[in-house]
Amino acid sequence: MHPTLFYGVPSGCSFGSIVALEWLGEPYRLCRIAMPEDVTGDAYRRFNPVGETPTLMDAQGHCLSESLAILNHIGARGISAGLGFAQGTRDFDRLNQMLAYLNTSFFGAFAPLWYALEHGAQGADKAALTGYGAAQVRKVHAGLEAMLGDQPWLLGERRTLADAYIIGIARWTRYHAVLDRKDYPGLQSLFDKLEADPAVRFAHAIERQEAADSSGGFLGHVRLDEVMAPR
Template sequence: MIALYYYPGNASLVPHMMLREIGTPFELRLVDRAQNAQSSPDYLKLNPSGRIPVLVDDGQVLYETAAIAMHLADRFPQAELAPAIGTPERSEFYKWMIHLSNTPQAEFRAWFYPHQHVADEAATESVKTAAGQRLNRMFDVISRELGDKPWLLGERFSAADLLLFTLMRWGRGMPRPPRTLPNLAALAARVAARPAVQETLRVEGIEAPFV
């Protein structure tokens, strides 16, 4: 049995889209952030850092979005959400999964939670502004690397595109949203057009514009 602990639009969106791409049965368990449920004793038993998502797969508890995504890609190879192990494409996939989660995803914490990054409250706004500027540069790099390819891995779609789509969504309220980069906007539109993604967005109550 697979259960995904999620909150609409959070990092849990990535494994949620993957589970619908895979088409395997799973249970969704809401972590009610309005009630700070991610910090409840029960949730901390699953993820001691109090972060969303958590995936429980046949009793194994996993946290960290990229790890969950790579686990699902391996567990359901027939869904082809990652290239075959041992191929150069697989290494590219690792590169993108780690880059996206280590670099822009981590930076988004400074954008969304700037108060956690300051000793002096007066610096909060400045920390957020600097995070936004760093995020712009990160999306510029991703855009240059993507070039005119349809997907991050070139001709083949992968879970890395779902992670990028989620990060673009998080950036939709920035002064210069990632969608203003035309090739990123085109990739996001391709992701949003996938039936499994549309179903995920519908279930999470997320309406257009998605990014």
């Protein structure tokens, strides 16, 4: 059995795990999980009891959830490709630090905006949520711009899993028009470079259910009931 990534649509943060698997190049399958319909159902909760995506089921049938954990798992398999680094090294610590920042501060900055949008907040509640969320999103963009400096990638001269992860979250500004990324030229350059990457284009096509050309080890989609069958 090959690893299977359960990814959420529309526009889930699991996008980054798809990109990372493409960069890794090893065989894998995908299972599409609609949010909120499938992700909160009993069937999917057999794989992830908290009802969130992504979840990665490995070749032995063990499930791993949370983007940070999944990306570190992929990174451990992609050390020779420069996607990850040996634990205990300075490079591993730097990657883990960046992934943690993206997984907490950067991701979390959008939470008030998503709540306002998905729960139909109105009036003073909407103003408070969007105002706070907008301020947080601008803050984390400014922080990342400072950390990036004049580097071509988040950690320096070559791409890592941190770059795979950020592109799935950074695109959320198209739902929440709270800043102009051009005010952060380093991040804009990184965003444009990632959007042109074949693995990122592949992940976009997968989400849109369009013809997708894999440059990695994609073996096709499997339905949730098909993954459940042998369990």
